[in-house]
Amino acid sequence: MRLTEQQVRSLYGQDVQDRSGATIGSVGQVWADAAGEPTWVSVKTGVMGHHESMAPLQAARMQDDGRLQVGYDKATVRSAPSVETGTDQPLTADQLTQLYQHYQLQQQAPTRQPEQPPQRMRGGPEVVRSEERLRVGTETEPAGAARLRKHVVTENVHTAVPVEHDEVNVVHEPITAANRGDARPDIRDDQREMELRAEHPVVAKDQVPVERVRLDKDEVVEEEPVNAQVRRELVDADVPDRARRNR
Template identity: 85%
Template sequence: MRLTEQQIRSLYGQDVQDRSGAKIGSVGQVWADAAGEPTWVSVKTGVMGHHESMAPLQAARMQNDGRLQVPYDKATVRSAPSVETGTDQPLNADQLAQLYQHYQLQQQGPAQQPPQRMPGAPEVVRSEERIQVGTESEPAGTAHLRKRVVTENVQTTVPVEHDEVSVVREPITAANRGDTRPDIREEQRDMELRAEHPVVVKEQVPVERVRLNKDEVVEEQPVNAQVRRELVDADVPDRARRDR
């Protein structure tokens, strides 16, 4: 697949599709032959840690949207021999032999020069910290419902009865003298007297039920945190600068 220099540069980071259009990963690195033609790419599949699967550019084609489509299925590419992410080493003879065998390609004689990794456009990755604010539950104290006994004075009134004695004197007249016989002697008559006094009887009666209820209340609390971020400055001579 013949590509222009601009297309080669645009390959880095582009999605790689299998023959059915399913995404395999993205282009990590590009290798060119002795003539400078790109022949192999590494594919970041996300399943091999710090390694990238290799795929041939032979019969591959660029889509209009810049994506690269290879004539293999996803499983074939993902199981292909791999290289370490970020390596700048050329592909050696053993690696090439394994790749041609894996993809069942015909190797056109011994290579005069091993495929060299093509440097991509200089780039740096700018990172920044972002905060993720959540909540966690922690003890905030214990509410107690305690019952205690106090003594207090209660004043009230109650009606009470008692006997009172009064002396009644009734004179004896001629009309009633016949019913009475004189009898001079000492004599005593008794009368039982009664009196009521207050009696206090205590009884225990329930008067109310007291319980603790817990309600969850949501409130906004400010969160202050320090985060770091990177700034990228490009030092380009004025004559070579192009504002974008």
């Protein structure tokens, strides 16, 4: 039976059933072969003190509820060669030979190079400790609108412009012997006119473009503090003093 690492971890402490469905005990430890494949389990039967009976995973299967069912009856498993509870030692060649003989299994032929003996797989009941990690980012939102609006205002303009006008001077010129030739006596009513000219200010308006006004924007980066709360899990192990390992 090929098991994933997660399935192997879930085996520890699970009930072990024989081929008829009767409960034999619970899984104590798991051993893997040289290729790392789980091959043997020890079963806590409750009748051998600090020893656990060995059972092969060959032809075994896991039930939907996590229990392990082996292809042997309860008596065969309980009478199988055993190991000490909590041992870290790999299975020896003699132990393997006894197990293969007990379960009437064909032992693999040795290769040219000696294989590593089956090792106990580390594992047991576990929990996954999780924690929250703060992920800070940004998102864009509307921040108003900038507008250009023009309107007409009226202003008073004060300036000055030079203007001309004619002024009349009355000139009296006496007649002398030198200029008398043009003067003829002529006593009567008479009238002469002279046209007079005068300027006055005239106002006209021209519309002239004077400047362009436009909106422009710059992106400004600022540091803004972010305060948030994250949760994390702490794991406490409640182990009886007799079972606690001192390190």
